[in-house]
Amino acid sequence: MANFVLVAGARLGAWAWDEVVPELRAAGHGAHPLTLSGLAEKRDVPAGQHTHVQDIVGEVEGKDLRDVVLVGHSYAGIPVGQAAVGIGDRLTHLVLVDAEVPVDGAAFVSAWPDGGATVTASIAQNGGFWPLAPATHYDGHGLTDEQIARIARGATPHPGATLTEPAVLTRSLGELPATYIHCLLAGAEPGDDVAAQSSAGQHWRLVEMDTGHWPMFSQPRELARLLLGTVEV
Template sequence: MTRFVVVAGAWLGAWAWDEVVPELRAAGHEAYALTLSGLAEKQGVAAGQQTHVQDIIDEVERLDLRDVVLVGHSYSGVPVGQAAERIGDRLTRVVFVDSGVPVDGESALDGFPSDPVRKSLAENGGVWPPPDPADFAGQDLTGEQIARIVTDGTPHPGASLTEPAVLAHPLGDLPATYVKCLLDGDELPAPADELVASGRWELVRMDTGHWPMFSRPLELARVLVESATRP
């Protein structure tokens, strides 16, 4: 039996996995959705990136989980990738779902044109508000799904985006699957692109947008279960 710990990206809490977790459990696995500090029901808690790394480690240790597959979507791939190397032999695999990946010494905003995000942080007291509904166009989401993300989403703590990642080992040492959602573009972030090209990481493509837990929850659950069986 695999134990999945699934973590959603910016603005989202554990509720984002409401349609995925039951599918993982129905397939015979344990599944735990985690809300990171400062978001959803934990809104108002001060949080930086290393706070989020520790959130994930603490959840694994609190539940005394073994055979763990850590799943990070979007922003949360950065703390999930760091937590993955720190939970030692508890880890079976890490799955990055259309996410950033940690680069030692770099923040989640490094490596792509992030000036609009930095401007938003400066204008909103150091938090990143959920986007306008129009920003979700072309992402395979219904109007109801977009409304839920925007309405239930909470401002994302800016320090988690600007603090640098800390890795003790090369990222390629992790057993990993990268899930690329093609409606959000087909380019992988560095160094995931090189690790996939070299065959060290598995690549799975999904023909949907950046939020597959909403747009394709059954397909995403299947991808996660299949990833867990990879050597």
């Protein structure tokens, strides 16, 4: 039995995995959706990048989980990638769902075309939080109006420090068994680091989903099947 620890991206909480979790548990595995500090039901908890890494490591170690599949979506790829190194031999597989890949010394905003200036300014103007996105932000991603409304209802402003503080990696992620799920409707191709790791063919593999950036809403069953496939390879 594997234990899936599921972490959604910016502004989202454990609730984002509500339609994925039953599929994983029905297959006989553990599923542990996690809300990071500063979000959803934990919105009043102060958080920086290190806090989010510790949230994930604490979930794994606190529940004494073994055979762990760490799943990070979008922004959460950064703390999940760091946590994957931190949990050592408890890790079975790392899954990055249309996610950012952590780079030692770089922050989430580092890869933005303007170096993160726009996001940083937005955080400063909104009390230290990245504000909610408008409903139009979710257009073109294979989501129904109902699904978009659900995301908008559940989303909370994202703690800004987690986006601007750098990642710290003590080991190359290329050494870990990993799957990168690229969502085609999201537009942007995976970064050079993903391409290099997957083309090497030793530890990483690249798979595609014909949907947008939020597959846990648009195609939860298909996403669950891909996640289950990582414990069969």
